[in-house]
Amino acid sequence: MIEMAEITMIEAQKRSGRYNIYVDGHYAFPVSESVLVDFRLYKGMEIDKELEEQLTSADDVAKAYNKALDYLSHQLRTEKEVRDKLVDLEIPPETIDQTIQKLREFTLVDDAHYAASYVRTIMNTSDKGPRVIRQHLRQKGVAEQPIDEALKQYPVAEQMSVGTAVAEKLAKRYQHQSTRNQLQKVRQGLMSRGFGGDEINGMLDSLDLTPDEDEQRALLAKQGEKLWHRYRALSHSERQYKTKQALYRKGFKLDEISAWLADLGESAD
Structure with missing residues (x-):
């Protein structure tokens, strides 16, 4: 027989x-207002042990849900970020699962929406390419399919526009290095920002990096x-060997280095 x-x-707290x-x-347990309403609790209502356990579990979810809402109030978060936050708060796994499900139902966590919003923001405010964006979203726990969908907002034409502007700035920054080193530095800079190989080649092709021979000779000599x-x-x-080796690493051509060393020897004589 059920007791x-x-x-x-x-009593309101x-x-x-x-x-x-x-x-x-006698005092039995506390509940949140949402549990009070959802279970339609009222004075004189009969409850058994099973219902009491349900109320306690629901109240745990309600408290975790409110903590998640507070965390979400500052900015968009991925499901993984919310889950990690609740773990840090030492909330039991089963309660976290129920809380995440509730957040999903109200679309308060939506990784596809997060990914789309993040891609739009990065496109408009930074010089990053799709690979860096993908890496960031993976770290945030977003699955590949939502990432793929979000990156459709960042077409190759837009990547070329952003990347070419970056390439021009980098080319100017390294203009006083050998042409080979300058080109290498620009390529490395574009790669580190997350642009792909084919796009980088197109960006480099758009630059006018025709070396000024007189400037290159003066730079080599200096x-x-x-x-x-x-x-x-x-x-x-x-x-001679050490000097030649160091100049080659700096991107100068061997025949030009040899010619300079020969001229140096003649002037020393």
Whole structure:
């Protein structure tokens, strides 16, 4: 036989939205206002142990739900972020699952919406390419399919526009390096920002990086003289080798380096 009890009083707590439930004249458990309404609790209502457990479980979900709402009030969050936050608050896994389900039902967590919003924001406010965007969304726990859908908002034409502007800035930043190094630095910068190989090639093709021969010779001579001085303690042959090696790493052509070293030897003579 199921043992029944009776709610003898429902008392509002000082904390808004919380109530104390008294059963058979004694305090039994607290509930939130949402649980009070959902279960239609009233004075004189009969409850058993099973219903009491349901009320307690529902109240745990209600409290976790309110904490999730507070976390979501500041900005959009992915489901993983909300779940991780509730874990940090030491909420039991079963309660978290029920809370996430409730948030889904009210579309308060929606990874597809988050991904779409994030892609639009990055497109309009940053110089990042699709690979960096994808990496960020993966870290936030968004699945591949919503990411793919969101990235459709960032077509190749738009990527080319953003990436070409980045390439032009980088080319100007490294204009006083050898043409080969300049090109390499621009390519690395575009890759680190998340643009793909084919798009990067197109961006580089759009740049006018035709080397100024006189400027390149002057640059080689300037850097060569510094290196030649740095290796002054070495033997002549080793000094030449080290200088040539360092200039080659800086992107200068071997034949131009050899010609400069030859001229240097003649001037020394």
